[in-house]
Amino acid sequence: MDGMIASAKKDVLVEIVKLAQKREMKGNQGGWKDFLKFYDKKFGSSLSDPAKRSADVLAAFLKTFSQKEDLKIFEKVLQCHSNRDAVLEFQKSSADTESPEQRLVRLTLENPQYPVDYSFPSHEEGWLITKRSKKSKVMQSTEMLAVDCEMALCDDGTEALIRVCAVDRNLKVKLDEFVKPSKAIVDYRTDITGITATDLDGVTCSLADVQRSLKKLLSHGKILVGHSLYNDLRALQIDHPRVIDTAYVFKYRDEPPNRRPSLSNLCKFVLGFELRKKGSPHNCLDDACAAMKLAIEKVEHDVDNVIPFVREKVQEEVQMAKLLVHRVPVVVSSEDLHKVISGEFTVEVKTNKKPRGDRYSAFAIFENQQAATEAFEKLDGILEKDTSGRPQKLVSFELDTGVSGSLCVCKMARHDSCKSNNASTKRPLQDEEPLGESKKSRTDHQGEELEKTNTTATSDQCETHLKEIERLKRELSQRDQEIANLKEIELLKRELSQRDQEIANLNKIVVALTRKQGL
Structure with missing residues (x-):
């Protein structure tokens, strides 16, 4: 494998490193940025674009991987290039008959x-x-x-x-x-x-x-x-x-x-x-x-x-009639979302190319923007804004089935007061298929780029809130245990006090009997 990497062209190495970044792969010196901090004391991870690094640096990073599964992935990329080269070579040799x-x-x-x-x-x-x-x-x-x-x-x-x-x-x-x-x-x-x-x-x-x-x-x-x-x-x-x-x-x-x-x-x-x-x-x-x-x-x-590329007003209005629901536990079905969010809506579930395991994202699609806004306002949760200025809520829930947890609900439009301040950061709504999107998690709608832009940021914020909730739960659990221990101690103290009283009473009886016998 080292020989194949050493002989690969720079553009191939760049693609492999980008793939490793995308899949969050780590060698024995960590991920790509971790490797740069260790390998390049001068620039470190400040120059992290693989295309701006030399082939030697890229190859050195890829050689830090030794796990069989990782090497198989790299080998597959090289195989794709080999397949491409074979077709291109055939085309050159028979260009007139292509x-x-x-x-x-x-x-x-x-x-x-x-x-x-x-x-x-x-x-x-x-x-x-x-x-x-x-x-x-x-x-x-x-x-x-x-x-x-x-x-x-x-x-x-x-x-x-x-x-x-x-x-x-x-x-x-x-x-x-x-x-x-x-x-x-x-x-x-x-x-x-x-x-x-x-x-x-x-x-x-x-x-x-x-x-x-x-x-x-x-x-x-x-x-x-x-x-x-x-x-x-x-x-x-x-x-x-x-x-x-x-x-x-x-x-x-x-x-x-x-x-x-x-x-x-x-x-x-x-x-x-x-x-x-x-x-x-x-x-x-x-x-x-x-x-x-x-x-x-x-x-x-x-x-x-x-x-x-035509952006139609009607299409944008359709986009605004959605709420982005993310960090949804997989044990919560799309039908269950109707028990958390009020109003009439359909659910479009989204999945990531790299599954997050116990969480997924979805769109709640309403008849119009007003219905989506009303449903958002009725949600009982922690209100905040994502990095693009869009309102979102961290919502805790408990279903009739006994399942409980938290999820995030984000509006697809800013408040009017946010528009002027955040206009430069807003990405236009696109009717397109962005890179890496899971094909069957779309309905040929706009907002896929928006969802990609916001999901990571909002997920990170919600992740922080969820961690805080878990920490508070652990503290409450510890306090409950401490209270239980205190109650147990108080109970033991009362029992000891009763026994001390019983012993004192017995001592009095013994003293009285002794006196009688002395008489």
């Missing part, structure tokens, strides 16, 4: 985020790695298969596959299966997935069954198509080398590359139709067909890969 389908594969592989997003832990048990052949016939294959999945939230904060659909180039359905989850589900996210627990009654199809079916469908160099496809592949636990990701191929005009168009916007601007009605749940068969149509439109008509 098909439109192969070009889209190349565009996907050339995206700066590809090595990060597609660096799956495929070394782990249960993953399927399709054959990586470099034969000319396989590399020249133009057959395509589009896939889309629906996932539910598990009790450990991860996601489980509950439905998968795949269509061929002619939009013929090749696979449409409900999938029996291997973990306990706490939320089917029906508002988004359209799937309930009842839909899975009697389902016997497993993830392994789906993998076997897709292995057959993906043979002979077939290209896999999807929108933010890495999320689907992660749910499927499949590592496939030839992919077309429409979230990579298309982009917004005059917007940073990390702001990815939603599938709904691509259907609207590229294909000319609405993918789904406002408020309707996802349908993975429709989404798979939409991804294939986008690929075909690019292949057959070479449509512009840039679409306009």
